[in-house]
Amino acid sequence: MSVESEVLDAARRARQAAAELAVLSRQxxxxxxxxxxxxLQAGPExxxxxxxxxxxxxxxxxxxxALLDRLALSPDRIAGMAGGLRELAGxxxxxGEVLRGYTLPNGLEVRQVRVPLGVVGIVYEARPxxxxxxxxxxxxxxxxxxxxxxxxxxxxxxxxxxxxxxxxTKAGLPEHAIQLLPAERESVTxxxxxxxxxxxxxxxxxxxxxEHVVTNSVVPVIETGVGNCHVYVDAEADLDMAVAIVVNAKxxxxxxxxxxxxVLVHRDIAPALLPALLPALAEQGVTVHxxxxxxxxxxxxxxxxxxxxxxxxxxxxxxxxxxxxxxxxVEHIRRWGSGHTEAIVTTSLAAARRFVARVDSAAVMxxxxxxxxxxxxxxxxxEIGISTQKLHARGPMGLxxxxxxxxxxxGDGQIR
Amino acid sequence: MSVESEVLDAARRARQAAAELAVLSRQxxxxxxxxxxxxLQAGPExxxxxxxxxxxxxxxxxxxxALLDRLALSPDRIAGMAGGLRELAGxxxxxGEVLRGYTLPNGLEVRQVRVPLGVVGIVYEARPxxxxxxxxxxxxxxxxxxxxxxxxxxxxxxxxxxxxxxxxTKAGLPEHAIQLLPAERESVTxxxxxxxxxxxxxxxxxxxxxEHVVTNSVVPVIETGVGNCHVYVDAEADLDMAVAIVVNAKxxxxxxxxxxxxVLVHRDIAPALLPALLPALAEQGVTVHxxxxxxxxxxxxxxxxxxxxxxxxxxxxxxxxxxxxxxxxVEHIRRWGSGHTEAIVTTSLAAARRFVARVDSAAVMxxxxxxxxxxxxxxxxxEIGISTQKLHARGPMGLxxxxxxxxxxxGDGQIR
Numbered sequence: 038m039s040v041e042s043e044v045l046d047a048a049r050r051a052r053q054a055a056a057e058l059a060v061l062s063r064q065x066x067x068x069x070x071x072x073x074x075x076x077l078q079a080g081p082e083x084x085x086x087x088x089x090x091x092x093x094x095x096x097x098x099x100x101x102x103a104l105l106d107r108l109a110l111s112p113d114r115i116a117g118m119a120g121g122l123r124e125l126a127g128x129x130x131x132x133g134e135v136l137r138g139y140t141l142p143n144g145l146e147v148r149q150v151r152v153p154l155g156v157v158g159i160v161y162e163a164r165p166x167x168x169x170x171x172x173x174x175x176x177x178x179x180x181x182x183x184x185x186x187x188x189x190x191x192x193x194x195x196x197x198x199x200x201x202x203x204x205x206t207k208a209g210l211p212e213h214a215i216q217l218l219p220a221e222r223e224s225v226t227x228x229x230x231x232x233x234x235x236x237x238x239x240x241x242x243x244x245x246x247x248e249h250v251v252t253n254s255v256v257p258v259i260e261t262g263v264g265n266c267h268v269y270v271d272a273e274a275d276l277d278m279a280v281a282i283v284v285n286a287k288x289x290x291x292x293x294x295x296x297x298x299x300v301l302v303h304r305d306i307a308p309a310l311l312p313a314l315l316p317a318l319a320e321q322g323v324t325v326h327x328x329x330x331x332x333x334x335x336x337x338x339x340x341x342x343x344x345x346x347x348x349x350x351x352x353x354x355x356x357x358x359x360x361x362x363x364x365x366x367v368e369h370i371r372r373w374g375s376g377h378t379e380a381i382v383t384t385s386l387a388a389a390r391r392f393v394a395r396v397d398s399a400a401v402m403x404x405x406x407x408x409x410x411x412x413x414x415x416x417x418x419x420e421i422g423i424s425t426q427k428l429h430a431r432g433p434m435g436l437x438x439x440x441x442x443x444x445x446x447x448g449d450g451q452i453r
Numbered sequence: 454m455s456v457e458s459e460v461l462d463a464a465r466r467a468r469q470a471a472a473e474l475a476v477l478s479r480q481x482x483x484x485x486x487x488x489x490x491x492x493l494q495a496g497p498e499x500x501x502x503x504x505x506x507x508x509x510x511x512x513x514x515x516x517x518x519a520l521l522d523r524l525a526l527s528p529d530r531i532a533g534m535a536g537g538l539r540e541l542a543g544x545x546x547x548x549g550e551v552l553r554g555y556t557l558p559n560g561l562e563v564r565q566v567r568v569p570l571g572v573v574g575i576v577y578e579a580r581p582x583x584x585x586x587x588x589x590x591x592x593x594x595x596x597x598x599x600x601x602x603x604x605x606x607x608x609x610x611x612x613x614x615x616x617x618x619x620x621x622t623k624a625g626l627p628e629h630a631i632q633l634l635p636a637e638r639e640s641v642t643x644x645x646x647x648x649x650x651x652x653x654x655x656x657x658x659x660x661x662x663x664e665h666v667v668t669n670s671v672v673p674v675i676e677t678g679v680g681n682c683h684v685y686v687d688a689e690a691d692l693d694m695a696v697a698i699v700v701n702a703k704x705x706x707x708x709x710x711x712x713x714x715x716v717l718v719h720r721d722i723a724p725a726l727l728p729a730l731l732p733a734l735a736e737q738g739v740t741v742h743x744x745x746x747x748x749x750x751x752x753x754x755x756x757x758x759x760x761x762x763x764x765x766x767x768x769x770x771x772x773x774x775x776x777x778x779x780x781x782x783v784e785h786i787r788r789w790g791s792g793h794t795e796a797i798v799t800t801s802l803a804a805a806r807r808f809v810a811r812v813d814s815a816a817v818m819x820x821x822x823x824x825x826x827x828x829x830x831x832x833x834x835x836e837i838g839i840s841t842q843k844l845h846a847r848g849p850m851g852l853x854x855x856x857x858x859x860x861x862x863x864g865d866g867q868i869r
Contacts, residue, residue: 056787060810139832145821147831154843155813232668236843252648255668257844278866285868371472393861394476397571405561405864414869415860416555417565427570427652427857428673429845442845444831445809448821450694452701453830 044227048234050213051181063130070126071210074119076204087196118169153179155236162242165193178439188220260425261422264294264377271383272305299356330359378410399432460643464650466673474693479546486542492620503612534585543717569595571652578658581609594855604636609686659679679840680710680793687799688721715772746775794826815848
């Protein structure tokens with residue numbers, strides 16, 4: 038069978054499963070999540086064996102240690118997946134929530150009710166724990182899932198989906214609620230063309246994967262994750278707070294999308310701030326790429342180019358620029374930002390209000406680290422990704438963001 | 454200048470205008486809407502003259518009378534546009550609404566606030582009144598608009614945009630809040646590639662236009678309008694109500710997307726219903742295309758093929774089929790429907806609940822005509838189209854559907 042028919046057949050089965058999932062009670066979905074968690078913890082051996090095979094193949098192919106680490110599963114990591122599924126079972130069911138409801142003058146009762154999206158395609162890289170997380174979030178929100186992981190994790194993903202499906206089906210789920218697509222490169226292409234069968238594709242991974250899906254998909258896409266985040270230190274700011282926030286935003290986990298990549302410093306506070314900030318960053322091993330004024334404060338600062346303003350380093354590098362005003366900072370962010378998260382550090386209410394109103398990003402922080410843009414931190418209990426587009430969902434996406442709505446209108450024979 | 458640079462330059466100017474529009478007060482937006490309405494009524498002559506030129510060119514090109522009617526403006530139609538703009542001024546401003554707000558255990562205050570989408574592209578056909586309607590709705594929701602009307606209405610649209618822009622700018626709008634794109638075919642192509650400059654494209658028009666935009670755009674699209682709507686008459690139903698609803702759904706305005714195209718009749722009620730329904734339809738000039746059982750009741754019923762189940766007739770034609778059960782009706786709708794609006798006529802609460810839960814469409818009517826799926830009927834005050842996709846907006850789209858949101862998080866130095 039060709040990869041194309043494999044993908045389309047899977048999508049058709051998912052569509053059928055989605056019709057059944059849409060009317061499943063919360064009770065049934067939670068029971069399935071618990072059954073899946075139990076199965077993961079009771080019998081992880083086939084998953085671990087498959088993961089060993091993936092790791093051996095990866096080593097033979099010369100995979101980097103960092104990638105091998107992301108690929109590796111352990112009883113602990115599997116317990117983590119199981120815990121995630123149980124947490125999902127504890128969250129409220131978004132399906133059936135009445136978003137709006139009112140009665141029209143003609144007596145028609147209008148209700149807008151939350152319903153599942155239907156079939157959700159997730160395209161992701163390396164880490165097999167995404168398999169359980171994504172399938173669980175999609176299931177809790179009533180959706181069927183088509184998972185397309187990377188080839189290097191195929192055996193692990195297949196063993197996971199097999200185990201989750203067996204446990205889920207036994208607990209009453211439709212058989213094709215969770216399916217793994219072939220790892221061939223072209224399977225993404227066929228998924229992206231399956232408009233009418235697939236309701237949305239969420240790419241999770243590096244910038245090039247996301248760009249590929251966003252520019253080629255005929256199926257609607259939710260763009261996630263690229264974060265060129267900024268911290269702006271205003272003319273009036275608490276210096277200690279500014280240093281703490283910049284250092285935290287850059288160094289607490291440099292490889293994630295909500296880490297800061299550029300600090301913008303108001304020229305009036307630069308003489309007081311930079312002599313404290315630059316050594317504090319250096320102490321944490323940060324390489325600063327700065328404009329001329331910044332470089333005047335510390336000989337270790339490298340010269341920044343436009344590439345630095347554009348960079349999502351995902352490393353212990355930070356771009357730094359002195360700006361003439363808050364509006365210049367906003368302008369810099371509009372020009373170079375990715376619309377993920379920007380922070381202002383200020384004691385001025387007027388400055389905070391102006392920054393919040395004018396920065397056009399998924400999240401704007403006032404006197405807090407950019408690292409807080411996160412479904413877990415926001416209290417969502419689960420997160421499928423962070424949307425940087427404006428359509429449908431923006432910012433961290435939890436269960437409600439994996440739903441749509443429908444209007445239910447009840448009357449007693451009204452005609453126009 | 455090439456069409457490509459014209460479109461991209463306009464998109465860049467729109468992006469700038471959008472930044473200013475996003476922070477405009479309701480007061481300023483409403484003043485501009487009133488100024489635009491006043492200008493339309495005070496000096497419609499240039500618009501009417503341009504429309505005369507479009508009509509003359511259309512006649513010379515052999516345009517059909519129906520299209521000429523849609524293209525034609527009159528003082529009355531212009532007064533209608535002005536009235537629409539004034540109504541918009543009276544509606545609440547969606548921008549700034551707090552959708553969610555709470556305080557995290559660490560003291561961070563999280564607010565999700567409604568913001569404009571940014572730059573909205575509208576691709577539409579023939580009717581120049583869409584120019585004022587769409588620009589007004591986009592403006593009220595804080596967006597800049599790129600309008601791409603058809604070549605046959607270019608002079609009318611250009612005169613309208615000129616007039617609206619002059620009045621709007623004088624009232625304080627940014628100069629490029631509303632722009633008309635060149636009418637050349639390729640301008641749509643360039644608009645669809647302007648990802649990063651344009652936030653969403655809404656195609657309004659026939660199925661082929663919508664299909665073209667949906668399958669070719671790299672900019673996110675909201676699919677609108679194709680309506681292959683069904684009325685299902687359940688085994689237990691009030692016969693008079695069923696006849697009234699089917700006749701109304703088909704004949705009250707056959708050319709619109711919420712008109713019914715297929716009636717599905719439960720086999721148990723067919724012997725009582727069809728001898729009343731088929732003559733009532735014939736009396737209104739409806740041609741019925743039915744399956745064999747339906748044809749048994751009336752010799753005038755033509756034989757239906759799969760093409761009839763698939764058809765969005767937009768005319769006084771109706772497909773008819775006798776089904777074995779409610780589930781068979783749902784199955785037919787899943788197979789052939791476009792996800793717009795389906796209605797059930799029933800006296801059974803269980804049947805109504807099952808139909809509502811299992812039909813996967815933007816709107817489901819219980820004992821009411823499909824014709825009610827409409828922003829005006831729903832009380833939205835304004836409608837930019839009816840979305841038949843699940844992402845972002847589903848069903849009639851009013852002002853809130855032209856917005857996104859951002860998270861504003863306020864703290865006092867929180868770090869992770």
